[in-house]
Amino acid sequence: MEKEEVFNELMETLYETSRLLSSYESIPRMYGTEDELYMVEVHTLNLIGNKIKTNTSEIAEITNRTKSAVSQMVDKLIKKGLVVKYRNPDNYRELIIELTPKGKIVYEYHKKLDKEEYGKHLMNLKDFTVEDFQKLIKISKVLNRGIEMSRNGGDNLDK
Template identity: 35%
Template sequence: MKNYERIIKSYFRSVREFNEFESVPRDFGTGDLLYSSEIHTLQVIGNNANINLTELAAKLDISKSGASKFTKKLIEKNLITKSKHLSNKKEVVFNLTEKGLIAYLGHEKFDKEVFASIYKILSRFDEKEKEFLESFLDELVLEVKKLNRK
């Protein structure tokens, strides 16, 4: 039981540290301070040209109203555009602006630099250990989601 407690405490300590890291807004080369939710929204749009709100919300794993809130902020900062889809005039789609592309590429570089140390740790594990870790974390997420529904 003691090992379980230590593992769980270590996991949640890492989550708290990561949440603190993510809570700090950063400039990715445009002069705008972007929160984690904003830059991740920008990343999804950059990876999926002409994405609509429903697809964006699904890829971010958030509600459509949450995705709408993030897109409004990014439009105000001139990082994305909102336009009618060419083949379906009722559908609204989002794309990066030139300024948005700068932030997108800046975040890509930032991710590589920041996560290099974590990738180094993971590189020490063999494939079975990585599969176990991924499986454990996936199951843990499902269990925590169940707790959130109670």
């Protein structure tokens, strides 16, 4: 097979992976509390938990979402008792977001679940080397930069 054919197959496989992930993310699940949560909610909690204290601007930048979309997500998480939002005492204009004790339960449960799931995937990939994974990471980063540039109206991939 020629390089272009293999690349096209890679792109189709990545699109299929994207569709499967999207479908998987659309199913609400339980993460150690009585709440059914969508993956996007849990990943937002994960970002907040990793940062200890954060704000909507920081989350929006990390996730490539608008501050408005992040604010709506945070409001949902507040209603579920998973995060709190309060004014930064050092900068009154900034709102700080952090996990509640209940949010920390979900955060820890999700970390444990990810470790288990990643372990299963790793077992399925036992024939691949560290170098294989590193090459895939490198290719993915180049593709991600290209997609990001296309999304932003750019077409120069050399940056």
